Amino acid sequence: MRILFVTPGFDWPLREGGHIRLWNTLQGLQKAGSVDVVVFQPDADSTREAFRGCRQVFSLSDRWLQFTEDQQRAYDSTVGRLRLVLGTTRPFRYVGPANRSLAKWFDNLVHKGGYDAIWIARAVTAVALGWRDPARTILDGDNFDYVLLYQLLRNSPWYGSKVLNYLDVLKMAFWERQLPRWFARVVRCSEDDRRRVPNRNVVVVPNGTSIPSAVEREPTQRLLFVGALGYEPNRVGMEWFLKEVWPRIRQTVPQVEIDVVGGKPSPWLRSCHGKDGIRVHGYVEDLSTVWKTAALSVVPLLAGSGTRLKILESLAEGVPVVSTQIGASGLQLTAQDGVLLADEPAGLAAHCTELLLHPHKSQALGEQGREVVAARYAWEKIHERIATLVREVASGARARPQQKHSRPKVDRRVSV
Numbered sequence: 001m002r003i004l005f006v007t008p009g010f011d012w013p014l015r016e017g018g019h020i021r022l023w024n025t026l027q028g029l030q031k032a033g034s035v036d037v038v039v040f041q042p043d044a045d046s047t048r049e050a051f052r053g054c055r056q057v058f059s060l061s062d063r064w065l066q067f068t069e070d071q072q073r074a075y076d077s078t079v080g081r082l083r084l085v086l087g088t089t090r091p092f093r094y095v096g097p098a099n100r101s102l103a104k105w106f107d108n109l110v111h112k113g114g115y116d117a118i119w120i121a122r123a124v125t126a127v128a129l130g131w132r133d134p135a136r137t138i139l140d141g142d143n144f145d146y147v148l149l150y151q152l153l154r155n156s157p158w159y160g161s162k163v164l165n166y167l168d169v170l171k172m173a174f175w176e177r178q179l180p181r182w183f184a185r186v187v188r189c190s191e192d193d194r195r196r197v198p199n200r201n202v203v204v205v206p207n208g209t210s211i212p213s214a215v216e217r218e219p220t221q222r223l224l225f226v227g228a229l230g231y232e233p234n235r236v237g238m239e240w241f242l243k244e245v246w247p248r249i250r251q252t253v254p255q256v257e258i259d260v261v262g263g264k265p266s267p268w269l270r271s272c273h274g275k276d277g278i279r280v281h282g283y284v285e286d287l288s289t290v291w292k293t294a295a296l297s298v299v300p301l302l303a304g305s306g307t308r309l310k311i312l313e314s315l316a317e318g319v320p321v322v323s324t325q326i327g328a329s330g331l332q333l334t335a336q337d338g339v340l341l342a343d344e345p346a347g348l349a350a351h352c353t354e355l356l357l358h359p360h361k362s363q364a365l366g367e368q369g370r371e372v373v374a375a376r377y378a379w380e381k382i383h384e385r386i387a388t389l390v391r392e393v394a395s396g397a398r399a400r401p402q403q404k405h406s407r408p409k410v411d412r413r414v415s416v
Helices: 018-031 045-050 069-074 078-087 100-113 123-129 143-152 162-182 191-196 233-250 267-272 289-295 309-316 345-356 360-378 379-398
Strands: 001-010 036-042 055-058 118-122 132-140 182-190 200-202 221-227 257-261 278-282 296-299 319-321 339-342
Touching: 018 036, 018 045, 018 118, 018 132, 018 309, 018 379, 036 045, 036 100, 036 143, 036 257, 055 123, 055 233, 078 162, 100 123, 118 123, 118 379, 123 132, 123 162, 123 191, 132 319, 132 379, 143 233, 162 182, 182 191, 182 345, 182 379, 191 257, 221 233, 221 289, 221 309, 233 257, 233 267, 233 345, 267 278, 296 345, 296 379, 309 319, 319 345, 345 360
Parallel strands: 001 036, 001 118, 036 055, 118 132, 132 182, 182 200, 221 257, 221 296, 257 278, 296 319, 319 339
Antiparallel strands: none
C-alpha cells in the first residue's frame, strides 16, 4: 500500500505534545504501507531522522501556513482586522498566501503517485493545498481550534478588536464543522471532541505516551509542572496557579517546592525563580530526575482543547496528577486513575496538600494511573489503530468503481 502523509513541520528531537502526535502518526502509517511525506518545513534536513524509513520527502516552505506581510499588518490593526473578518469567509488561521501553482503541484503529485490513502495532519495544511477529497483522504483535525480560541478570549481582558476575534471564532466553528463533508474520515483526539460533530465519518485516535518498562519513585515534597510555556494556555494557567493556588499550598506545607519545566517561560515566570520555593528550569532534555522526586504533577489549565500528553506522561512515570477540569478534558480519567480534579484555588490546593502529606496515597495513585495508561494509551496500541484506519479507507476507495481511475475532487478556491 502507498500512503501520502502531509504534515506541518516539527522539531527534532521531539519536544511539544503536538509534534509528538505528528511523529507517532507517521509510525502508525508506516505499519500500514510505504509512506511518502509532504512537510511544510523548508529545512527538513534538520529532521531527517524523523522521516527514517519513508520513501520520499517533499519539503515546502512553512510560509504557506502563515499570514503574508500585508495580511500580518492588517491583522495588527483594528481596521485591518475588520477588513479580514468581513472580506473572507475564512477564519484568520486559514487566511494565508494564495497560490494556484501549489494546489496544481499537489494535485499532480497525488495523481502520479497512485496513493491508496492520504493522511493530512491539521486542516490548515489541507486549506493551503486547496485539497478536499471524500474518497481516500483522512484529515487529522486533532482538537477543535474554535474551542481553544473561545476559552482564551473568555479569560482575557477587554481590548479593541476582541469583538472581531469573537466573530472569527464563529467562523472557525463553522469551518471545523464542515470538515466531515470534505474528507473520507476526520480524526479527533477524544470522544468529547467527536461528540461536538458526531458525523459517521468522524473517528477518534487518542493521544498516547511511551510506557517505561520500569520506574523509580522517590517522591519528596515537590510539585512538578511540565509543558511548553510558549503555548499561551500553559503560560496563563501556570501564572494563575502560582498567584492563586501556590500560596495556599505553602501555608499548609511551608517547605514544599515546585519545579516549573518548559521552554520559553514568560518574563514574569522567570522573575519567580528562586522565590517561595519556585524553580523555573526552562526546557529540560532529561526529565527522569524531576519525575522521580515529584509527589505529584499539576495541570492548571484555564483554556484548552484536545487532550494533554503531559498527563499521560506523568501517569506513565507513576506520578499522580492534580488538574483543572479543562486540563484533563477528553481523557476520561478519574481520581481512581490517579487524576484529581478541581477548578477553584482552594480545591486544587487541598488535593495537592493531601498528596504531599500522604506519600503512600501519592504512590498508590501513581501506580494505578500507570496501569490504566499502559492499557489505554500506549503509543504502540495507537499505531495499530492508525494502521487499521488507513487500511479501511484505502479498501473503501478501491471498492468504488467510479473513483478507481479518476482524480479526487479538488477545491482550487485558494484565493483570499
